[in-house]
Amino acid sequence: MALTIGIIGLPQSGKTTLFNALTRAGAPISGYATSTVQANLAVVKVPDARLQPLADIFHPKKVTPTTVEFVDVAGMGQGSQTQKEKREGLSAEFLGHIRNADALAIVLRTFANNNVPHIYDDIDPNRDLDSLNAELALTDLTTVEKRIERTIKAAKSGDKKYVQELEVLRFVQDALNELKMVSQVELLAQDRAVLDELFLLTLKPRMYVLNVSEDVLGAANILLARIAANEEVDLSTLEGELKGIATIALRAKAEEAEAVAVSARLEAELTELPEEDANEYLEALGLPQLGTDRVIQVGYRLLNLITFLTAGEDEVRAWTVTRGAKAPEAAGKIHSDIERGFIRAEVTRYEDFMACGSFAAATKKGLLRLEGKEYVVQDGDIAHFRFNVSK
Numbered sequence: 001m002a003l004t005i006g007i008i009g010l011p012q013s014g015k016t017t018l019f020n021a022l023t024r025a026g027a028p029i030s031g032y033a034t035s036t037v038q039a040n041l042a043v044v045k046v047p048d049a050r051l052q053p054l055a056d057i058f059h060p061k062k063v064t065p066t067t068v069e070f071v072d073v074a075g076m077g078q079g080s081q082t083q084k085e086k087r088e089g090l091s092a093e094f095l096g097h098i099r100n101a102d103a104l105a106i107v108l109r110t111f112a113n114n115n116v117p118h119i120y121d122d123i124d125p126n127r128d129l130d131s132l133n134a135e136l137a138l139t140d141l142t143t144v145e146k147r148i149e150r151t152i153k154a155a156k157s158g159d160k161k162y163v164q165e166l167e168v169l170r171f172v173q174d175a176l177n178e179l180k181m182v183s184q185v186e187l188l189a190q191d192r193a194v195l196d197e198l199f200l201l202t203l204k205p206r207m208y209v210l211n212v213s214e215d216v217l218g219a220a221n222i223l224l225a226r227i228a229a230n231e232e233v234d235l236s237t238l239e240g241e242l243k244g245i246a247t248i249a250l251r252a253k254a255e256e257a258e259a260v261a262v263s264a265r266l267e268a269e270l271t272e273l274p275e276e277d278a279n280e281y282l283e284a285l286g287l288p289q290l291g292t293d294r295v296i297q298v299g300y301r302l303l304n305l306i307t308f309l310t311a312g313e314d315e316v317r318a319w320t321v322t323r324g325a326k327a328p329e330a331a332g333k334i335h336s337d338i339e340r341g342f343i344r345a346e347v348t349r350y351e352d353f354m355a356c357g358s359f360a361a362a363t364k365k366g367l368l369r370l371e372g373k374e375y376v377v378q379d380g381d382i383a384h385f386r387f388n389v390s391k
């Protein structure tokens with residue numbers, strides 16, 4: 001099953017533009033008239049700097065990155081009356097897409113553009129985030145209250161399980177009534193089990209994607225890096241767009257979420273250029289990588305995924321497993337037979353392999369390990385599985 005990141009935000013915050021930059025899918029964008037109604041869904045390659053160096057050694061027939069899925073939906077928030085009506089018609093479908101998302105990328109607009117209306121008229125990402133959070137919390141409140149009704153009936157039997165469940169649900173209900181995010185509420189592991197069944201929107205791992213003006217992109221990246229490195233940033237010394245960006249980054253930090261700056265429009269345009277030209281352009285702007293690449297990488301981390309690699313003359317490939325997966329499960333990603341007939345894994349760290357240049361050299365240096373069924377696969381492991389199908 002593919003893991004999905006849902007792109008949400010206020011109308012006209014640049015969600016579809018970001019989606020297009022991520023996926024090169026060319027979904028229609030622009031003013032209210034063509035706002036997203038039907039969700040856009042696409043599979044996105046996860047950029048991985050380890051693939052090319054491996055390909056340079058093996059000259060494989062194929063290089064295959066791993067993927068995640070992004071879904072782009074209609075804007076949230078209170079718009080004009082006609083928009084509201086339109087959105088109410090959508091809401092079941094909207095919720096369907098977002099409930100099934102495994103993590104959220106919340107797009108917050110900081111770019112100014114007089115041709116692009118903002119539903120609250122001015123630019124204030126902090127207020128926008130409050131508004132989005134309120135809408136998510138109220139949606140969760142409805143979900144929790146429905147469940148409470150069911151649980152009250154079930155608890156009449158006297159079964160302790162339901163009595164306890166009711167306690168958890170009421171606790172969460174109180175938090176949501178205060179518009180708190182359930183992810184920020186302290187819960188015991190056993191209490192989380194009940195909530196997991198509810199697919200709550202405010203419990204999903206999230207990242208903030210700041211859609212900034214092209215001309216502050218460089219400064220925004222420096223600011224985000226400083227905040228991520230715990231440097232003191234005095235908001236009163238900042239103004240305009242950068243102040244909004246820093247405010248969100250500090251909020252993200254307090255929530256242990258991550259903030260990424262992109263210029264969705266610029267990046268969507270860059271995807272139309274040949275890669276070399278796009279890279280030159282980035283360099284000229286002093287940017288180490290595309291913001292959209294960061295969005296994909298951070299999203300991948302939010303989903304608690306790690307990558308292991310396989311390398312040979314046929315194919316160099318990145319594979320996804322959930323953090324904590326053991327060797328047979330990883331083998332099963334390649335083929336169910338390999339999981340069933342798993343004997344052992346031969347594992348080299350990517351860095352060790354690159355230092356040696358070949359499996360033979362890595363073996364000589366003792367850097368190729370034999371691992372059994374209980375081995376927990378690590379990000380950057382290059383694995384070769386021994387298996388026996390007749391087992």
Ligand SMILES: Nc1nc2c(ncn2[C@@H]2O[C@H](COP(=O)(O)OP(=O)(O)OP(=O)(O)O)[C@@H](O)[C@H]2O)c(=O)[nH]1
Nearest residue numbers: 011012013014015016017029030035036075264265
């Ligand atoms: N200046 C500037 N304009 C942008 C940027 N990103 C998006 N836009 C413009 O903003 C408008 C809305 O962008 P969309 O990507 O359609 O926004 P959306 O969030 O998908 O909108 P809805 O689907 O209606 O919710 C378009 O006209 C874009 O060209 C940006 O980074 N800078």
Ligand SMILES: [Mg+2]
Nearest residue numbers: 015016035036
């Ligand atoms: Mg859209």
